[in-house]
Amino acid sequence: MHVPDGFLDPTTSAATAAVAAAGVALALRGARRELDERTAPMAGLTAAFVFAVQMMNFPVAAGTSGHLIGGALTAILVGPWTAVLCMTVVLLVQAVVFADGGLTALGTNVTLMALVAVAVGYAVFRVLVVLLPRTRVGLLVAAGVGAFLSVPVAALAFVGLFSLGGVADVALGTVAATMGGVHLLIGLGEAAISVAVLSAVLTVRPDLVRGARHLQRDVVLAPRPPAAHPVPVADAS
Template sequence: MHVPDGFINAPVSAVAGVVAAGAVAVSLKGARRELNERTAPLAGLVAAFIFAVQMLNFPVAAGTSGHLLGGALAAILVGPFTGILCISVVLLMQGILFADGGLTALGVNILDMGVVTSVVAYALFRGLVRVLPRTRRSMTAASFVAALISVPAAAVAFTLMYWIGGTTDIPIGKVFTAMVGVHVLIGIGEAAITALTVGAVVAVRPDLVYGARGLTAPLKLRIDGELVDAPAPAPAREPAAAHRSTKGLWATGLVTALVLAGFVSYYASANPDGLEKVATDQGIDKKAKDHASKDSPLADYGVKDVSNARISGGLAGIIGVGATLVVGSGAFYVVSRRRTDDESVNSDSRRDEKV
């Protein structure tokens, strides 16, 4: 659902950019409460993983494909504020390096694919896990429903922005019907990917799933047909074991992202995604503009001057995963350090007050 330049007019794109910048600023502040030095690298990995999975377009209807948006997955795993930042990093890398998603439409895309999906999905997920039994199956089901709803919600958000600032005169009713209809189907794929990923992490490290924190009852896992309490986070006296476990999860996730982007992406559907299909069918793309990064060496997810399509796409995917991981991890580390510094200042202030 990457919106190109020219779909939305300049004034609305500018307003969307200002609102998106405000959302990112709020998220930077909120992410300080969600991140620490242990989880910051995992947040960077989540961004890299989402970049990789977004390369895997899957067929949803005749001549149409879809791909992961990722807001639900990021919000559930690392928190809604950090989730918005994860999607923002992914969109920035895609726009600058791969000419995917317009640069003047970056604010539109962050609002649509980042803010709307993360907020809607996390609110729905938290509401469901509070009323469902505390089991891995319930957590997985809640993530499935949250991700499923988040995609058509993003389609509605795009339709609203197009209604206000669309550059072509297309009846909004047709746009709404087409966008929501195809993105409900895409939402099923989003839901499946999100539920599988969340379920896999819950199975091995439930303490690292942000969406499961702060709930009153202990999470339960089904083992050999019986429900047992999930293991609690590693106690302070065993930091080495907890560190090794977290590093193992991080390494597994990184290898998975590299394999998906570097190899599996070659077999992704070549059909246009939901927005591209609707734009072509309804005439939304009549005033689309060439991307400012169209001459990038990695434009269209291929390495320039590498003639073999499999190698070119694979290299581009690996470079994208690496770049997203580095930028995301660096940004999240800085945010987590700000939290540590703030806590140190507050602690010193309280100590001085007592003296």
């Protein structure tokens, strides 16, 4: 859903650019807590992977396609603040090098796909991780629902911006219905890809999934030695 130049008026574009800049500034601070020697290369890889998979448009309905956004997936893999930075780099390269998404719309696209999609996807994921069983399946369901919801919410956020600063005069209700509907379908693809990728990484290297740390901790604590209950020994003498 890369927004081109021209859809939104200059005021709205400037406002979203300010929101995007503030979000990225916060993320530059927050990401320092998430990144260390091991996770930094993972973040670079995740961004490159998201760029690649975003090229894979899949058909969703007659004459319409969609592609992964990757905000939820990235946040679960490397942490939400780092995800904002990764998504911003992807969108920046797409806009500047590949003319995908407008230059004046870069702030809008960062707001929608690096801030809204990451925040919604990760927040839903965290809530469901707490509510669902602490298992691999529970984690994947939480990730899938978060990824799924991030897409229509980002699409409706665009409609919200369009209602404030859309250049064209069109019926907003029907635009919202069309955008929401088609992005529900694209969200299903987003969920499928995100769950498949997370499942693969969890199989090979579960220690590299930041959002799965609660599962790792269980594994470490599980083999508690029986010597922690010394009562029978004390009775013997």
